[in-house]
Amino acid sequence: MSDWPHIKSQIYQEILQRLEQNIQEAQIAYVQAKESRDSDTKSSAGDKYETGREMMQREMDKCSALMDQNKHSLQIIQHVPIHRTYESVEKGALIITDKGMYYMLVGLGKISLDQKDYFAISPESPIGSLFLGKKVGEFILLRDQKIHIQGIY
Secondary structure: OOOHHHHHHHHHHHHHHHHHHHHHHHHHHHHHHHHHHHHOOOOOOHHHHHHHHHHHHHHHHHHHHHHHHHHHHHHHHOOOOOOOOOOEOOOOOEEEEOOOEEEEOOOOEEEEEOOEEEEEEOOOOHHHHHHOOOEOOOEEEEOOEEEEEEEEO
């Protein structure tokens, strides 16, 4: 048997780091777009100036939304107990199946640890919603493929 609590803790830490990194990268991109927008000098071709400013404003809006999304995810996961064990799948559960391993928290995709892949999924995702409430021994059906749950930690 593997040390699931330790693995779960490592995945959680990786998720935290990724969210914090995403926030920092979005903040940097926001500042760069703002500086670019503000330093754009008005040329004789006024439409070109306005188009450039609008593009930078859209980039700022996109970065701001990305920051908000990642900050929201960070707030959500900080309230999920990582050392708890689960009888059925819910937010915070590490799900071991015959097709892969999933950590039900936020959707960040593949996380590789010790040459094994885990998938950080959101309860709101298509696969996450199928797993919710399931117990060891049960299965989900995803795109005509049965996925058997072998462990929940």
